[in-house]
Amino acid sequence: MEIKDIENLVNLCRIELSEDEKKELLGEMDSVLGFVDQIQKVKIEDLKTEAGELRNIMREDENPYAGGEFTDDILAEVPDNNTQDGYVKVKKIL
Amino acid sequence: MVIDLKTLTIKKAHEAMKAGDFTAQELAQAYLDNINPELNAFILIFDDVLEQSKKADERFKNGTAELLTGIPMAIKNNILIKGKRTTAGSKILENYKATYDATVITKLKKVGAVFIGGTNLDEFAHGSSTENSAYGVTKNTYDLERVAGGSSGGSAVAVASDMALVALGSDTGGSIRQPASFNGILGLKTTYGRVSRSGAVAMGSSFDQIGPFAKNIEDIKIVYDCIKGEDKMDSTTLKNGRTEELEQKIDLDKKMTIGIPRHFLQEGIDADVMENFEESIKKLKEKGYEVKEIELPNIKYSLAVYYILMPAEVSANLSRYDGVRFGFKKEGENLLEDYMKTKGEGFGKETRRRIILGTYILSAGYKDAYYKKAQVLRNIIRKDFEKAFSEVDVILTPTTPSPAFVIGSKGDDPVQMYLGDIFTVSSNVVGNPAISIPSGFVERDGKNLPIGLQILAPHLYEDVLVKISDDFLS
Missing domain, CATH: 3.90.1300.10 (Amidase signature (AS) domain)
Incomplete structure (x- = not known):
């Protein structure tokens, strides 16, 4: 792994890091990946079929709450009270 | 009267409150008086403890008290109690007030348990020592120079040092059992799916479980029996009927x-x-x-395996902390900068490390x-x-x-x-x-x-x- 890989990753997960911390992280990533790489010793024939039975469990969206029931409580948590007419205000996206 | 907190159990406390030896308010006060700030077990002490106990006393008077009524509990501060600050040990949730109760809290409120405060933890339960908490390290009950363990270090110390009778923690890789062991008490990680995680701040959703801390096995069982069960708010919970049938066999x-x-x-x-x-x-x-x-x-x-799958899940679960709807926010020039700065400043070092590691593990070319x-x-x-x-x-x-x-x-x-x-x-x-x-x-x-x-x-x-x-x- 190189510093540009760390830069790519922090952009992907949208975390701002200082240059010093990127360097520090590079060493730590090597250490953790070096440790977890032991699983490569295990030979597995077919990843796809052996990857397991986990699946999503969905439920019907029945008996929804009345509209607006929790709006005030939820909007009260918006940083800097950045709300208007029951909505959260965000900066321009496009 | 002086209540002997060292040898107290849920049943003993219940009998004493029933007999009128002491009230739930006196019991809660005894624990509050025993809180030693030097240990840093609590991130916050709730301001309505005596009010909660007063309600419990009413239940003893009108004959509706149950075993856990009036029992003072410490709650890991990553489990939501409506209206209370739930920081998850992170700066990013420093001022976040929970907008609903976790299912385990709803169950405990129903039986009239009393919540003393929210206990310290490694940020988002990422750690084994509480050294990663944004609110300082919790000290070990037996040696102030040593760690309490983690991530549920605060809950373990609260019980071991008699600042609460029992406590709740969460366990993703050992976060109940390790601090229990470091502080000489009992801690149970429950079967995956037996206790609802609705309202517990998510870390690694295929691993996380809530469970109790106590000083004896009887108390562990009483709390476990209260909090377990199917919950439509957590689709991973096991179905009540079939599960109980299996257990009875x-x-x-x-x-x-x-x-x-x-x-x-x-x-x-x-x-x-x-x-x-x-x-x-x-x-x-x-x-x-x-x-x-x-x-x-x-x-x-x-x-x-754990240190691959867990950070992968962490990186997905923690993407919600973006400074838009709740929690800490740091302004930038545009929306992307808002995200970058909010996460960069709001998350601590170990949490950033796990998110970045998880992002790497899930990125194209490395996923397989x-x-x-x-x-x-x-x-x-x-x-x-x-x-x-x-x-x-x-x-x-x-x-x-x-x-x-x-x-x-x-x-x-x-x-x-x-x-x-x-x-x-x-x-x-x-x-x-x-x-x-x-x-x-x-x-x-x-x-x-x-x-x-x-x-x-x-x-x-x-x-x-x-x-x-x-x-x-x-």
């Missing part, structure tokens, strides 16, 4: 066999911890348990080599345990290879810290229940430090853990 009176994975206990364990473990086995033999050596051929990979491979290994480890549990009733290991370590002593290499989870992670990987119970003391720097015995049982066999713990401790 368990034969608690038969002669039980204990499995010891000796091949996994060869290195990395302190000599006196191992000696204590041998004594524990001997003790159970004397109590009539059969002991058998077992093989778990792939358990050695469980820590690596890490994530998928670890998933396959997880199934293989699960099958190893199934086979072992067809030969023995429970499996025993020490809870940790060493007692509580000195604050700051693990240095900067994250792997050194991760290695301490070696015995606890496997039951999160597999999903079976496991308990840590106090097994004695070892001496370090002239101080006696508690250590724990870990007992692992098959899925839903919590009652077997209770029985063996009871036999061991009585």
